[in-house]
Amino acid sequence: MDGTFLNDQHQYEIDRFNEQLQELKHRKIHFAIASGNHYSHLQMIFGTKSPIVTFIAENGALTMDRGQVIAESRLAPTIIQQLLRQLKDDPNLQPESIHLSGQHASYMNAAEAATTTPEIKYFYNNLKLVPDISQVDDHIYKLNAIWNHTPLKPKADYLNAKFPGVIHATASGFGSIDIIAGGVNKGTGLQQLEDHLHLTAANIAAFGDNFNDLEMLNRAKYSYAMCNAVPEVQQQAAFVTRLDNNHFGVLDTIDQILKQN
Helix, strand or coil, X not given: CECCCECCCCCCCHHHHHHHHHHHHHCCCCXXXXXXXXXXXXXXXXXXXXXXXXXXXXXXXXXXXXXXXXEECCCCHHHHHHHHHHHHHCCCCCCCXXXXXXXXXXXXXXXXXXXXXXXXXXXXXXXXXXXXXXXXXXXXXXXXXXXXXXXXXXXXXXXXXXXXXXXXXXXXXXXXXXXXXXXXXXXHHHHHHHHHHCCCHHHCEEEECCHHHHHHHHHCCEEEECXXXXXXXXXXXXXXXXXXXXXXXXXXXXXXXXXHC
16 A cells, blocks of 8 residues: 555545546456555545455455455464563563554554554554553454664564564564564465455466565566565566556556556
8 A cells, every 4th residue: 555556645546546447347357455554444545535345454364355354364362462562571672652453443552642643543543542452352453563763674573583473573664563463464365365256366466565565476476566665575576667656656557557458
């Protein structure tokens, strides 16, 4: 989404994209959004603007089609407790703030309310401040931790080494790391969607800009890294867009694909 489909002001060319959606539908080409964001946030962005019905949310932990859950993977309560302790007590971690993304809402400790930036309010439009997030009773898809002005990939690698196979921590942009269940990522979400729509990876084009897109890009035959993507993503993708997200490189590439076919 941000850094790929949306520009830096969290916007996209609505009319242009809606025309593309009509043409894609006419050609029986399905369009889906894959994002680290929660489902409610994605609905907020597109709900009244563009008729998108399919979403891979929470970095692959929740796949939705026409309002129905296709697949979901939750963090076990015991793992959440272990993660919260590790993040709080480990001097190599200790983020500025922690959020839980659940089925019914997103949650943050009220004591951390002062760290709530406009970006956090934007990404967590369903945020609830609670006395203690370790006591939240909800189905939790993702734990998000934020560090300001800190390299994220080393921290994600550190967390994955601390919880081998149990979690999947990935840098997701805007100073944050998303932590989801082990073996879950946008690539597994894409595979679940393939099964649901009776497609194969050979039928799919995918776009991405950050580390949390790598598994999805490695799965799709036609993988496009944004020209503003981190170098590791550009190196692994089959193609690089000619325009960045601020010049709507995804829409430009869709136009190219439609003209060629």
